[in-house]
Amino acid sequence: xxxxxxxxxxxxxxxxxxxxxxxxxxxxxxxxxxxxxxxxxxxxxxxxxxxxxxxxxxxxxxxxxxxxxxxxxxxxxxxxxxxxxxxxxxxxxxxxxxxxxxxxxxxxxxxxxxxxxxxxxxxxxxxxxxxxxxxxxxxxxxxxxxxxxxxxxxxxxxxxxxxxxxxxxxxxxxxxxxxxxxxxxxxxxxxxxxxxxxxxxxxxxxxx
Numbered sequence: 650x651x652x653x654x655x656x657x658x659x660x661x662x663x664x665x666x667x668x669x670x671x672x673x674x675x676x677x678x679x680x681x682x683x684x685x686x687x688x689x690x691x692x693x694x695x696x697x698x699x700x701x702x703x704x705x706x707x708x709x710x711x712x713x714x715x716x717x718x719x720x721x722x723x724x725x726x727x728x729x730x731x732x733x734x735x736x737x738x739x740x741x742x743x744x745x746x747x748x749x750x751x752x753x754x755x756x757x758x759x760x761x762x763x764x765x766x767x768x769x770x771x772x773x774x775x776x777x778x779x780x781x782x783x784x785x786x787x788x789x790x791x792x793x794x795x796x797x798x799x800x801x802x803x804x805x806x807x808x809x810x811x812x813x814x815x816x817x818x819x820x821x822x823x824x825x826x827x828x829x830x831x832x833x834x835x836x837x838x839x840x841x842x843x844x845x846x847x848x849x850x851x852x853x854x855x856x857x
Contacts, residue, residue: 681763755823
C-alpha cells in the first residue's frame with residue numbers, strides 16, 4: 650500500500666514542537682491502557698486533536714513513537730544524582746530527598762512504565778529499559794552510602810543491600826498504587842520516614 654503524501658512541517662518551531670508533544674502524550678496515555686496494538690494511529694490522532702497525516706509528518710511510524718516514549722527511561726542517572734548533590738547535615742536528610750525524588754520520577758513516568766509492562770512479551774527489549782530505572786536508582790544510592798562510609802560517617806556495612814531494600818520499598822509502593830490499585834496503609838510521607846528509620850537503624854547497628 651502506498652504511503653500517504655506527507656506535507657513538510659508548517660508553522661513555527663514552537664507550534665510544531667507542541668504538536669509533537671501532544672502526539673506523544675496521547676500515544677503514551679493510550680498505550681498504557683490499551684497496549685501497543687490497541688493504540689492505533691487513528692485513536693492517537695483523535696486524542697491528540699490532529700489528523701493521521703500530521704502524525705506521520707512527525708514520526709515515521711507507530712514503532713518510532715514507542716521508541717521515542719521509551720527513551721526517557723534511559724536518561725535518569727543524572728537526575729537521580731542531582732538529588733544527592735550538596736552537603737547534608739545527616740543521613741536522614743539525604744535519604745528523604747532521594748526517596749521523594751525517586752518516587753516522583755516513577756510517577757512522572759508511570760504511563761511509559763505501564764507500556765513497558767504491557768509490551769514486555771511483544772517487545773522483549775523494553776523489559777531492559779523498564780528494569781534500568783530501579784537498577785540505576787540502587788547503584789546511585791549505593792555509591793552515596795559508600796561515600797558516607799569512606800568519609801567515616803557510617804560504619805562499613807553492606808551498602809548495596811541497604812540501597813536495594815530502600816529503593817525496592819518505593820518501587821513496590823509505586824507498583825501497588827499505579828499498577829494494581831492496591832491501597833497502602835501508609836501515606837507517602839510515613840513510608841519515607843519508616844524506610845529511613847529501617848535503613849539507618851540497620852546500617853548503623855554496631856552488632857556485627
